[in-house]
Amino acid sequence: MEYILHLLILVCIYVMLSQTLSLTAGFGGMISLAHAGFYGMGAYTAALLAINFQLPFLLALLIGMLLSGLLALVVSTIALRTIDDYFIICTLGIQVIVFSLMNNWMSLTKGPMGIPGIPAASIFGFEFDNKISFLILTIFFTAIVFFIIRNITKSSFGRVLIALSEDEIYTKSLGKKVYFSKVASFTIGAMLAAIPGVLYAHYISYIDPTSFTVDESIFILSIVIIGGMRNLWGSAIAAAVLVFLPEALRFLGMPGNIAANMRQIIYGLALIVMMFKFSQGFLDRKKT
Amino acid sequence: MQIIVNILISFSIFLFVAQTFVLVYLPTKFFNLALAVSLAFSAYFTYLFSQQLQLSLWLSILLAIICATAVGMLSEFGIYKPLRKRGASPMILMIASLGLYIVLQNIISMLWGDDTKSVRMGDIQVGHEFLGAYITDIQIITVVVCILLFVACVVFMKHSRIGRNIRAVASNPELSNIIGISSDRVILWAFGIGSALAAVAGILIAFDTDMTPTMGFNWLLYGVVAMIIGGVGSNWGLVGGALLLATAQHLSAYYIGSQWMDAVAYIILILFLLAKPLGFSGKRLKKIEI
Numbered sequence: 001m002e003y004i005l006h007l008l009i010l011v012c013i014y015v016m017l018s019q020t021l022s023l024t025a026g027f028g029g030m031i032s033l034a035h036a037g038f039y040g041m042g043a044y045t046a047a048l049l050a051i052n053f054q055l056p057f058l059l060a061l062l063i064g065m066l067l068s069g070l071l072a073l074v075v076s077t078i079a080l081r082t083i084d085d086y087f088i089i090c091t092l093g094i095q096v097i098v099f100s101l102m103n104n105w106m107s108l109t110k111g112p113m114g115i116p117g118i119p120a121a122s123i124f125g126f127e128f129d130n131k132i133s134f135l136i137l138t139i140f141f142t143a144i145v146f147f148i149i150r151n152i153t154k155s156s157f158g159r160v161l162i163a164l165s166e167d168e169i170y171t172k173s174l175g176k177k178v179y180f181s182k183v184a185s186f187t188i189g190a191m192l193a194a195i196p197g198v199l200y201a202h203y204i205s206y207i208d209p210t211s212f213t214v215d216e217s218i219f220i221l222s223i224v225i226i227g228g229m230r231n232l233w234g235s236a237i238a239a240a241v242l243v244f245l246p247e248a249l250r251f252l253g254m255p256g257n258i259a260a261n262m263r264q265i266i267y268g269l270a271l272i273v274m275m276f277k278f279s280q281g282f283l284d285r286k287k288t
Numbered sequence: 289m290q291i292i293v294n295i296l297i298s299f300s301i302f303l304f305v306a307q308t309f310v311l312v313y314l315p316t317k318f319f320n321l322a323l324a325v326s327l328a329f330s331a332y333f334t335y336l337f338s339q340q341l342q343l344s345l346w347l348s349i350l351l352a353i354i355c356a357t358a359v360g361m362l363s364e365f366g367i368y369k370p371l372r373k374r375g376a377s378p379m380i381l382m383i384a385s386l387g388l389y390i391v392l393q394n395i396i397s398m399l400w401g402d403d404t405k406s407v408r409m410g411d412i413q414v415g416h417e418f419l420g421a422y423i424t425d426i427q428i429i430t431v432v433v434c435i436l437l438f439v440a441c442v443v444f445m446k447h448s449r450i451g452r453n454i455r456a457v458a459s460n461p462e463l464s465n466i467i468g469i470s471s472d473r474v475i476l477w478a479f480g481i482g483s484a485l486a487a488v489a490g491i492l493i494a495f496d497t498d499m500t501p502t503m504g505f506n507w508l509l510y511g512v513v514a515m516i517i518g519g520v521g522s523n524w525g526l527v528g529g530a531l532l533l534a535t536a537q538h539l540s541a542y543y544i545g546s547q548w549m550d551a552v553a554y555i556i557l558i559l560f561l562l563a564k565p566l567g568f569s570g571k572r573l574k575k576i577e578i
Contacts, residue, residue, distance in 0.1 A: 031379065078562050085319050085382045089512055090561065093554030096509075100551040214505075218386065225383065257402075261394040268394065271387030272367060279374035 005131040007243060009203060012138040014239040016145045016196040018223040019232055023149050024189035025221065026229035027158060028182055029165025030080070033217045034091040037098035038190040040212030041068040042197025044102060047115045047207055057121040057202065064194040071098075072190030076183045083168075095217050102209040114208025121202040128202075138199055145192055150232060152188065161185050162230070215264075222267045225274050242267060289421040291538050297427050299534035300434035305489050305511030306518070306526050307438050311445075312482040313520060314458035315475045318378035319512060322363055322385040323486045324504030325392040330356035330487030331494035331503065332396055335407050353487040360483025363388055364476055389505070396501040406498045407491075430492045437485065442523050454478050506550070513557045532556070 021035045045064035049055040055063070079090035102109050109115065120129040121137065128134045152158050164171040164178050172178045201207050223242055227235030245266060249259040305327075312320045330352045337348030367388060371381055445451035453474045456464040461471045486504075493499075493507060510533060518529030533553060540552040 031383065075558070078558055082561060085379050086516065086561075088379070088382060089319065089509075089516065090558065092509070093513075093557050096554050097551045097558075100548060104545070104547040104551075218390065221383075222387075258398060261398045264394045265391050265398075268387045268390030271390070272384050275371060275376065275380050275384035275387065276374070279371050279376040279380055 002131060005135055007247065009131070009135050009138050011240045011243045012135070012142045013196040013200055013203075014220070014223060014243055015236045016142050016199075017193060017220045018227060018235040018239050019145055019149050020189045020192040020196075021220050021224045022227070022230065022232060022235050023152060023161075023192075024186050025224055026231075026235075027153050027161040027165065028185040028189075029161075030182060030186060031088050031221065032091040032186070032189075033088055033214065033221060034075070034094040034098070035189075035193055035220045036212045036214070036216035037095045038068045038072060038193040039197040039200075039216070039220075040098060040102055040209070041071060041190075042194025043201040043207050043212070044109060044115070044197075045194070046198035046201045047118045048108070050118055050202070051115065057123055057198075061195065061198045064198045065191045068194035068197075069187050069191035072187045073183065076186040076190075080179065080182050080186070092214065092217075095214055099209055099213060102212060109209070112208060112210075114206055116206045118201050118205045118207070120205070121199070134203055138203075141195055141199060145195060146232065146236075148192065153230075153232075157181065157184070219267070222271050225278075226267065226270050229278070291542055293421040293423050293427075294541075295531075295534045295538045297423075297431055298537060299530050300431045300438075301489065301493065301507065302510050302514045302530035302533055303438050303526060304434035304485070305507050306514040306530055307441050308482050308485040308489060309508065309511045310515055310520060310526065311441065311454070311485065312478055313515070315454050315461075315471070315478050316368065316372075316378075316381070317458075318381040318385070320368075320385045320482075321382065321505075321508065322388040322392065323360070323482060324508040325389050325396075326356045326360050326483040326486040327490035327493070327504035327507060328393065328396055328499065328501055329359055330490040331407070331499040332400055332405070332501075334491050334494065335400070335405050335499065338407060349491055352491060353484055356487035356490070357480050357484040359392070360486070361476060361480045364479040368479075369472060369475075393501050393504075400501070402501060404498050404500050407494055424496075426492075426495045430496060433488065433492060437488065441485070450474070450477050450481075510553055513553050516557060517560050 017035060017039060021032065024035075025031045042064040045067050046057075046060045049060040049063060050057075075094045079087060079094065082090055103111055105111070120127050121134070122128065123137075128137050153161070160171065160176045160181050163174075164176065164181060168178055200211070219242070223238045224235050226242070227238035242263070246259045246263045249262050254262060309320070309323060312323060333352035333355045334348050337343045337351050338345050341348075343351070363385075367384055368381055371384055376384075445455060453464070453469050454477065456469055457471045457474045464474070465471055489507070490499075490504065493503065514526060514529035514533050516529075517532060518525030518527070533556065536556055537549045537552055541549050544552075
């Protein structure tokens with residue numbers, strides 16, 4: 001039972017990550033491989049603030065989001081000078097830079113040793129120290145993130161994003177601020193991606209750089225793509241399936257390390273299959 | 289002095305990997321990340337044939353190159369060609385190649401495990417002393433083979449029939465089809481040659497620094513960075529890009545610490561895109577088609 005609660009918390013964290021990336025990659029059309037970097041920014045900020053300054057959880061969350069957003073703002077203004085595949089390479093670069101900061105800035109992040117002993121999250125004196133209460137907290141935040149992203153995508157700003165991801169020149173000709181909208185959506189996505197990071201740090205109570213690698217970014221991107229790019233419920237379901245998949249494989253009698261590889265093989269194959277489905281581009285077929 | 293030797297070694301590998309990458313990029317116009325697996329596959333096949341099946345070294349290298357080439361050509365045949373026929377954009381192809389990379393890399397992990405494997409014979413050699421710097425036999429071979437093959441590749445692209453066809457398809461696929469050059473066949477050739485060259489790079493790297501299933505990705509990305517800095521389609525640009533990257537990496541390793549080499553590569557890339565989004569000699573990157 002404890003273990004199922006643990007998995008459910010992880011599902012919620014990945015749902016949040018995939019929703020935030022869906023805003024950037026699905027609606028904004030900016031396929032980003034830097035998402036685990038922003039996720040890690042949130043986690044590290046929360047961990048360091050909680051341990052070194054004993055800041056309350058909500059304040060650390062806010063600072064984590066701001067820092068992650070600031071980084072996203074800076075890098076996206078540079079990276080968004082390029083498009084499509086060049087942009088993907090750029091975000092990959094950002095991811096590697098953030099990772100090597102986490103891995104090598106020994107005095108701040110303790111490098112590969114990681115940061116142990118992160119206290120449990122507490123809001124107004126209430127400690128979320130057991131799994132059930134933490135699950136409720138995570139679900140609460142997942143709902144908030146879902147609500148925010150849903151509203152953004154339904155707003156006029158969301159429609160500008162969809163339009164520019166399909167035809168940038170045309171959107172520009174309508175007088176919309178293409179570059180600004182892209183930077184804004186990238187930044188909002190990164191800010192919200194810090195939330196699951198903060199939650200993860202408080203939940204596991206120990207973080208090290210291996211949780212925030214390029215592979216993690218690829219995994220989050222796969223969830224979004226398999227979920228259908230602009231389908232928020234789809235990516236939620238895909239996140240649940242992909243998190244439970246290795247457990248199911250282990251249940252079928254596969255040894256743990258092979259199950260981990262099998263999971264990656266399955267989502268790699270799913271990526272290829274989805275590319276066949278999306279080979280005409282990521283248009284929403286139902287509405288066109 | 290050692291630093292110059294190190295720069296030279298990195299430079300030749302970067303140059304070679306970038307050239308491999310460009311060869312596939314030119315006619316297909318997409319970043320084929322799965323080439324990273326050709327690199328790793330060939331190293332592991334060499335390990336399989338020479339250590340596990342006890343074949344002679346040269347034979348196993350040859351077989352490994354053939355196998356890696358076959359994997360590359362099969363991927364073109366099975367995945368990229370059907371996708372192109374369905375009108376996929378370069379970005380779609382790139383994500384598909386990312387998927388393929390994940391699949392193949394995990395197959396390697398499953399078959400051979402995640403730990404470091406070695407194809408080196410005997411003890412680690414100290415290497416020759418050369419003007420106060422140390423360089424091992426295999427590093428000399430790496431530098432010579434990489435630069436020779438790079439030059440051979442340039443000559444091949446300029447003067448052979450297949451090379452000219454590849455350039456023709458690169459500049460205009462429809463027109464090439466009209467005058468009787470089958471773009472599919474040319475792209476298949478490009479994949480074959482590209483994978484074979486990546487295989488050679490993989491084997492050389494494996495002899496120098498051993499192998500892990502993820503070894504290809506970093507090297508390939510360095511190649512991509514060199515290519516973007518240098519601009520696609522210019523050989524001198526590639527040389528410049530690879531040289532800049534190798535120099536910056538080793539200087540930073542010397543002054544700051546070798547753990548920052550990855551970050552430095554990408555910081556250069558990002559600074560470069562800030563100053564000159566098109567590379568030394570690149571083509572336009574705007575999303576404009578009128």
